[in-house]
Amino acid sequence: MIIIPESAIAELITSSDCLKAVEEVFASMANRSAYNFPVIREAIGHADALYGFKSGFDxxxxxxxxxxxxxxxxNTSRGLTNHQSAIFLFDADTGKCRAVVGGNLLTALRTAAASAISIKYLARKDAKVLGMIGAGHQSTFQLRAALEQRAFEKILAWNPHPDMLSRLEEVAKEEGLPFEAVDRDRLGAESDVIISITSSFAPLLKASQVRAGTHLACMGTDTKGKQEIEAELLAAATVFTDEVEQAITIGETQHAIEKGLIRKEAVVELGAVINGTHPGRTSQDQVTLFDGTGVGLQDLAVASAAVELALARGVAIEVDF
Incomplete structure (x- = not known):
């Protein structure tokens, strides 16, 4: 069995590696060559923690x-990241455990890759202003990945706790881009692309605040009850997602479905755009929205990529198991 500890991931795999792996698995999902198993996610009644499993087969x-x-x-008070995970890979021919891979950084990278892929395929080519809602641990990964997809000229950002925006400002400074902390009205009015990455249970952005032609990547809602975006905004947009069933039950789309504002059949898999079976954006004025719920196949794809890179470089830890 191969072991790749969390400490080895940063030197092993790049954001580009993750983007390629996630893009391929989205396409495979749309082709029905890959599928996710039902998600288990529960409050365990200890340490205010949510714990669960995401799994699948490609x-x-x-x-x-x-x-x-x-x-x-x-976990922050303990010097740890709040999200903790490990990825287990099994041999599809024998069922034997093939690898155990640290999942913390990979989760951040694959989540950022998913929103970046949505920007690649759905944002207007002339998008210049990037808006960020949220400034937690995941936000800098989102920002860096987005900046690789379009020639953004300015970054606007809002967070419930303004002092946390400094981490995004530092990334903007590294990239030589102007940065402004703004209110949500201005962020929506001026942004060509908006990424939301919070743990909110109440909408932070309204339909009236978003201008025509905007692309939104909504990446924070992955649990029943969470909500970052007003349901009416999804009704006004063309909605794309990683997996439709998950989006309508635990993603941002759950609220628009519950209100009867959109139908399940109107939600499009991003993989269909990658495969060319859906046109994606069809006009400059169209509002597009990606509901990124995070699926197990993304984790398996980036973990598999890490294993192959470790083997190729001779740094994989192999043990009898």
Whole structure:
């Protein structure tokens, strides 16, 4: 069995590696060559933690396995990231455990890759202003990945706790881009692309605040009850997602579905755009929205990529198991 500890991931895999892996698995999902198993996500009644499993199988790549982990909100005081996880890969021919891979950084990278892919395929080519809602741990990964997809000229940002915006400002400074902390009205009125990455349970952005032609990547809602975007905004947009069933139950789309504002059939898999079976954006004025719920196959794809890179570089830890 191969072990790749969390400490080895940063030197092993790049954001570009993750983008390629996630893009391929989105395409495989849309082709029905890959599928996710039902998600388990529960409050465990200890440490205010959410814990669960995401798993699946890709018949094309033969990636089979699961990610186990969750959200421990008090970890920051312990010097740990709040999201903790490990990814287990199994041999599709024998069922034998093939690898255990640290999942914390990979989760951040694959989540950022998903929103970046949505920008690649759905944002206007002339997008110049990037708006960021949220400034937590994941936000800098989102920002860096987005900046690789369009020639953005300015970054606007809002966060419930303004002091946390400094981490985004530092990234903007590294990239030589102007940065402004603004209110949500201005962010919506001026942004060509908006990324939301919060743990909110109440809408932070209204339909009236978003201008025509905007692309939104909504990346924070992955649990029943969470909500970053007003449901009416989804009704006004063309909605894309990683997996439709997950989006309508635990994603941003759940609220628009519950209100009867959109139908399940109107939600499009991003993989269909990648495969060319859906046109994606069809006009400059169209509002597009990606509901990124995070699926197990993304985790398996990036973990598999990390394993192959570790083997190729001779740094994989192999043990009898």
């Amino acid at each position: 018949r094309k790549s033969l990636a089979l396995g699961l990610k186990s982990g969750g959200f421990w909100p008090n």
